[in-house]
Amino acid sequence: MTTVSSRSDGLIAPHAAVLGRAAAVLAVGSALVHLLLVDLTALGSLAMVGMALVCLPCAWHLWRHPTGSVWALTAAADAAMLVLHAQMLSAPAEHVHPGAAGPGTLMWSGLALVAAQLLLAALAAVRR
Numbered sequence: 184m185t186t187v188s189s190r191s192d193g194l195i196a197p198h199a200a201v202l203g204r205a206a207a208v209l210a211v212g213s214a215l216v217h218l219l220l221v222d223l224t225a226l227g228s229l230a231m232v233g234m235a236l237v238c239l240p241c242a243w244h245l246w247r248h249p250t251g252s253v254w255a256l257t258a259a260a261d262a263a264m265l266v267l268h269a270q271m272l273s274a275p276a277e278h279v280h281p282g283a284a285g286p287g288t289l290m291w292s293g294l295a296l297v298a299a300q301l302l303l304a305a306l307a308a309v310r311r
Contacts, residue, residue, distance in 0.1 A: 203249030210242035258304040
């Protein structure tokens with residue numbers, strides 16, 4: 184399989200490395216947001232830990248070797264997160280997080296991180 188951004192010498196092109204590393208930092212930020220949303224009194228918070236763990240393999244691969252398949256998987260995961268979070272934003276506050284008044288700063292921060300990752304994935308696709 185060839186990479187979207189590989190050169191004939193097997194190295195990653197500089198622009199691809201910069202985009203990949205920027206997206207990796209955003210993925211780690213997404214993992215951090217999920218961990219900050221953990222509520223130790225709620226069993227459903229295990230899902231937050233799971234979602235944080237989902238972000239880390241993408242971050243690793245984007246940092247080390249951002250191939251077309253890595254970008255595609257990252258974009259698919261980001262799109263799925265946006266769909267899931269859109270449902271959470273449209274649900275009444277008591278269904279999202281008991282006692283919450285509505286979507287908080289962390290959720291909006293997470294959505295901004297995901298949107299930025301999708302933008303970088305689009306830039307990587309255009310660059311190839």
